[in-house]
Amino acid sequence: MSLDTKIVQEFQQILNSNRLNHAYLFEGGNYKQRHELALFLVKSQFCPNLHDNLPCLECSVCQTIDLNDNPDVLEIKNDKRSIGVDEVKDYKKAMSTSTTQGDVKVLIINDAQKLTAQAANNLLKFIEEPEGQVLIILLTDSKNQILPTILSRVQSFTLSTDDQNSLATELSQQGFSEKNMAIAQATTELKNVQEMSDEEFSHFLEVTINWFKKYENNDAIAFIDVQSKIKNLVDSREKQELFWSIVEKLFSDELSFKYDLKKQVILGTDVNPNLTVPKLTQQIDSYLGTVQKWKSNVSFQACLESLTLD
Numbered sequence: 001m002s003l004d005t006k007i008v009q010e011f012q013q014i015l016n017s018n019r020l021n022h023a024y025l026f027e028g029g030n031y032k033q034r035h036e037l038a039l040f041l042v043k044s045q046f047c048p049n050l051h052d053n054l055p056c057l058e059c060s061v062c063q064t065i066d067l068n069d070n071p072d073v074l075e076i077k078n079d080k081r082s083i084g085v086d087e088v089k090d091y092k093k094a095m096s097t098s099t100t101q102g103d104v105k106v107l108i109i110n111d112a113q114k115l116t117a118q119a120a121n122n123l124l125k126f127i128e129e130p131e132g133q134v135l136i137i138l139l140t141d142s143k144n145q146i147l148p149t150i151l152s153r154v155q156s157f158t159l160s161t162d163d164q165n166s167l168a169t170e171l172s173q174q175g176f177s178e179k180n181m182a183i184a185q186a187t188t189e190l191k192n193v194q195e196m197s198d199e200e201f202s203h204f205l206e207v208t209i210n211w212f213k214k215y216e217n218n219d220a221i222a223f224i225d226v227q228s229k230i231k232n233l234v235d236s237r238e239k240q241e242l243f244w245s246i247v248e249k250l251f252s253d254e255l256s257f258k259y260d261l262k263k264q265v266i267l268g269t270d271v272n273p274n275l276t277v278p279k280l281t282q283q284i285d286s287y288l289g290t291v292q293k294w295k296s297n298v299s300f301q302a303c304l305e306s307l308t309l310d
C-alpha cells in the first residue's frame with residue numbers, strides 16, 4: 001500500500017460530511033499510486049464493512065474491485081494515442097444502465113490527458129448532468145495537460161512525490177512566500193520555478209497577468225508587450241513552460257468567473273466581464289493549439305505573437 005495519507009484524510013472528511021462530488025481528478029505521483037487511490041475511493045462507495053467511512057480493503061467486495069470485476073465500476077484504459085468521442089459515448093451509455101452492486105456507477109479514466117477536445121466536451125455534459133448517481137475519476141500525470149474546461153468542473157487532488165516534496169521544501173527555504181508557493185503548486189511543475197527567487201516569481205506573474213488582461217481586452221499593447229517585456233523574461237525553456245502554465249491557469253480562472261465556480265487561483269476579478277463563454281472557449285482552443293506548436297519546436301516568440309494577433 002502506498003496511499004497518500006494526507007489525501008485519504010481529506011477524503012475521510014469529505015465522506016464523513018457527505019460531500020462527495022461526482023467528479024474528481026487525481027494528478028501527480030505515479031500511475032500505480034493514482035490508480036490505487038482511485039480504487040480506494042471507489043471501495044468507499046461499495047464496501048459493506050466501512051470503518052469511519054473508509055473501506056476495509058479486505059472483504060470480497062473490496063477484492064472484487066481490485067480484480068476489476070465489479071460491473072458497476074468501468075474503466076477507460078487504452079494504449080491508443082487518444083481517447084475519442086465515440087469511446088466516451090460508449091462508456092456513457094454503459095454508465096446509464098442500472099446498477100447491480102450498489103447505488104452508484106463509477107467511471108475511471110486513465111491517462112485523461114489523452115481525451116480529445118470533442119471527447120472532453122462530451123464528458124463535460126455528463127459531469128454537469130449525470131444520469132443517476134455517478135462517480136467519475138480522472139487520472140493523469142499532470143493537470144497542466146488537462147483542458148481547463150474539464151478542470152473547472154472537477155475537484156482535483158495532487159499526489160505528492162518525494163521529488164515534489166523536497167522541491168517545495170527547497171523553495172520555502174529560499175524564501176518563497178506561502179501565497180506564491182500555493183500559486184506555483186497549483187499552476188506548474190515546481191522544477192520550472194526552482195531557479196527563481198520569490199521576487200522574480202512575483203514579477204513574472206505580474207508581467208504575465210498584465211499581458212493576459214490586455215489580450216482579453218483586445219488591447220493592441222499586448223502585442224508590444226511580447227517584444228518589450230515578455231521576450232527577455234522567458235529566457236529558458238523552463239520559463240517558457242512556466243509562462244504557458246500561468247496563462248492556462250488564467251484562462252481557467254476566467255472561465256471559473258463565467259460559470260461562477262469560485263475556483264480562481266490567481267485572478268481576483270473577472271478581467272473582462274463582457275467576454276462571452278463561446279469567445280473564451282475559442283481563445284482557449286487557440287491557446288492549446290499554440291502550446292502544441294511550441295512543443296513541436298516553433299519558437300516561443302513566434303507562437304506568442306501569433307496567439308496575441310489571433
Ligand SMILES: [Zn+2]
Pocket residue numbers: 047048049055056057058059060061062
Ligand atoms: Zn471492504
